[in-house]
Amino acid sequence: MKLSGNISEKWIKASVLGALWASSEIVLGSFIHNLRIPLGSNLLTGIAIILMISTSYIWRERGLFWRAGVICALMKTISPSAVIFGPMVAIFSQSVMLELSVRLLGRTVGGFIAGAILAMSWNLFQKIANYIIFYGFNIVEVYSELLRMAQKQLGLDFEIVWLPVVFLLLLYWIMGIIFGIVGIRTGRSLMKERVALSPPEHYKQTNLFEGNNLHQFPYSIAWLFASFFAMITLLLLFDRSEWYVWMSAVTITALTWIIRYRRAMRQLRRPRFWVSFVIITMITAWVFNRMQSLDIINGIMIGVRMNFRAATMILGFTVLGTELYNPIIRDYFLRSSFRQLPMALELSFKSLPVMIAAMPEVREIRKAPVTVIRRVVSLIEHRLKEVKAELPGRVTILTGPVGSGKSSRTEEEVRILKKQGVEVGGIITRRIVENERTVGYDIFDIVEEKITPFLREGDIPGCERVGRYSILPEGLKAGREALKRAYERGDEVIVVDEIGRLELSGGGWAEIIPKLIAQDKGRLIITVRDTLREEVVKKWSITE
Numbered sequence: 001m002k003l004s005g006n007i008s009e010k011w012i013k014a015s016v017l018g019a020l021w022a023s024s025e026i027v028l029g030s031f032i033h034n035l036r037i038p039l040g041s042n043l044l045t046g047i048a049i050i051l052m053i054s055t056s057y058i059w060r061e062r063g064l065f066w067r068a069g070v071i072c073a074l075m076k077t078i079s080p081s082a083v084i085f086g087p088m089v090a091i092f093s094q095s096v097m098l099e100l101s102v103r104l105l106g107r108t109v110g111g112f113i114a115g116a117i118l119a120m121s122w123n124l125f126q127k128i129a130n131y132i133i134f135y136g137f138n139i140v141e142v143y144s145e146l147l148r149m150a151q152k153q154l155g156l157d158f159e160i161v162w163l164p165v166v167f168l169l170l171l172y173w174i175m176g177i178i179f180g181i182v183g184i185r186t187g188r189s190l191m192k193e194r195v196a197l198s199p200p201e202h203y204k205q206t207n208l209f210e211g212n213n214l215h216q217f218p219y220s221i222a223w224l225f226a227s228f229f230a231m232i233t234l235l236l237l238f239d240r241s242e243w244y245v246w247m248s249a250v251t252i253t254a255l256t257w258i259i260r261y262r263r264a265m266r267q268l269r270r271p272r273f274w275v276s277f278v279i280i281t282m283i284t285a286w287v288f289n290r291m292q293s294l295d296i297i298n299g300i301m302i303g304v305r306m307n308f309r310a311a312t313m314i315l316g317f318t319v320l321g322t323e324l325y326n327p328i329i330r331d332y333f334l335r336s337s338f339r340q341l342p343m344a345l346e347l348s349f350k351s352l353p354v355m356i357a358a359m360p361e362v363r364e365i366r367k368a369p370v371t372v373i374r375r376v377v378s379l380i381e382h383r384l385k386e387v388k389a390e391l392p393g394r395v396t397i398l399t400g401p402v403g404s405g406k407s408s409r410t411e412e413e414v415r416i417l418k419k420q421g422v423e424v425g426g427i428i429t430r431r432i433v434e435n436e437r438t439v440g441y442d443i444f445d446i447v448e449e450k451i452t453p454f455l456r457e458g459d460i461p462g463c464e465r466v467g468r469y470s471i472l473p474e475g476l477k478a479g480r481e482a483l484k485r486a487y488e489r490g491d492e493v494i495v496v497d498e499i500g501r502l503e504l505s506g507g508g509w510a511e512i513i514p515k516l517i518a519q520d521k522g523r524l525i526i527t528v529r530d531t532l533r534e535e536v537v538k539k540w541s542i543t544e
Contacts, residue, residue, distance in 0.1 A: 008492070008522070010061045015344040016383050017055055017064065018071025019351035020376070021048055021091075025072065042123055042172065045094055046179035048072075049116045052098055053183030054377045056107060057191050065102070069095020070341065071348050086317075090126055094119040109184060116180030120172045128165075133313055190378060219326035223260070227323065231316040238309050243301055250308050257315050261322055347387055395517060395542050398527045403438075406527040407431065407497050413525075414446055417493055425486025426495035426525075427479050427509075429454065443475045445482040446495060452478035466502045476508070483512045487519065496526045499536055513540055 024047050052065050072095075073088040101115030230253050237246040400406050407429055417424050425447050432440040440456040454475030455466070463470035486494045494516055502508035516524050517540055528536045536542070 011344040012387055013059050014064055014067035014071055015347040016351055016380050017068040019348040021051055021072040022075040042175055045120055049119055049179045050183040053112050054186035057187030065095045065099040071345055074345055093122050097122055112184055113180040117173050117176035120176035124168055124172050224323035227319045234312050250312055254315055257319050261319050351383055394523050396525045399530045399533045401530055410497055410527055423492045425491035427482050428497040443479045483509055487515055492522050494524050499526050499528045504535055
């Protein structure tokens with residue numbers, strides 16, 4: 001009995017939304033970056049804001065934004081460029097900003113606009129933080145001194161150090177408001193039509209990422225921790241040792257990383273990296289020469305140290321990002337409270353090529369951007385139905401002859417699921433055997449782990465009969481209450497062991513079974529004797 005389909009509705013929707021977000025990053029991101037469009041990252045953030053806000057008018061689950069952000073961020077690992085934390089942190093943080101705003105202000109115009117502003121503003125804060133992390137606080141001194149020099153040259157009487165930051169922040173706020181409004185209008189338009197558009201002709205389901213070589217790298221937990229401590233050590237050496245010490249240490253560490261992690265080398269192949277290296281070194285040397293009356297050599301060395309620090313951080317984050325994709329780490333998530341994340345990510349990888357195929361061409365976006373985005377968002381419900389159809393049936397029937405071990409097998413699976421942290425509820429029937437003869441059954445409450453007598457062979461005064469057994473009222477009551485509590489809690493897996501003649505005649509658990517089958521979340525496991533399977537399927541119209 002394999003429960004690989006044990007994934008909640010919320011995570012399924014997040015997988016579709018995350019794949020749509022990732023496809024926009026891949027398709028539109030490549031177009032924006034290749035054309036060197038100003039504020040390109042902000043445009044991508046704006047598109048993400050529109051997608052999330054407009055989708056929330058169709059799917060209203062709480063926590064959908066941050067889940068989609070986690071999935072989209074993790075899907076950045078398939079990028080041909082080196083895995084770095086920057087874009088992944090930005091994507092996740094933007095989704096959290098929007099999630100928090102909607103949680104506090106509700107699904108209102110104010111909540112969406114505030115979330116859009118916060119998500120867009122994160123880009124600026126992260127850029128500032130990146131400069132400080134990569135170059136240290138020396139970059140702040142260089143920036144401040146350059147603006148003070150400009151202030152003197154222009155003869156200004158007021159402080160202008162924070163003026164560029166304030167100007168950029170206002171610009172980001174305006175962009176956030178614009179994209180937020182577009183998202184709201186798109187969502188309202190979708191609510192009026194509420195029709196999932198047909199996919200384009202070239203739309204095709206495909207498991208593009210099945211059998212890929214993404215996981216062939218020789219991952220190592222030891223390398224992960226060693227690289228982390230190497231980064232910490234190098235950062236300490238920058239501040240507490242002579243130049244020849246930290247320069248040698250960085251060179252040896254970088255060469256080691258490059259040999260093991262070929263992707264790390266791609267960062268150093270970029271001409272932009274070396275151009276910025278030279279520019280920052282020369283500007284720093286000039287600024288510190290004026291600030292502290294240092295000779296040109298000392299000024300240059302400060303600039304070189306800043307650049308070596310930046311190279312260390314870039315390569316280090318690439319290394320950590322690669323090792324964190326270790327299957328062992330992903331398996332840990334599978335057993336933790338994030339156990340549904342790997343399954344949702346797998347669904348997203350399958351949806352990604354579908355979403356990319358559904359992406360319109362650039363010329364269509366230029367002509368009618370809002371209409372195109374509305375059309376793309378409309379496809380998410382179509383893809384949701386496809387994903388659900390691909391998953392195993394939500395109702396699992398375990399069948400076999402009398403005494404074949406159905407209950408024992410079910411109880412074994414329940415123990416495994418509970419060890420994995422899955423919320424399992426319901427009942428299991430335990431057979432009472434005396435002298436190799438079945439004389440009765442007990443009810444075992446999976447959550448409370450309580451055993452209650454249920455059926456006993458022979459006539460018992462005041463008890464109903466089913467076959468050759470008498471039904472004990474306390475067992476019947478315990479079973480019904482256990483199933484009712486599991487239904488009301490919304491347990492991820494609910495077990496109903498041994499549906500038989502009693503239920504087919506309207507007794508036993510017959511009243512709660514239709515509710516368990518009709519629920520739109522979680523999985524239902526039922527066991528039934530092989531000779532009664534068809535009757536059970538027909539009585540409750542079990543189609544999955």
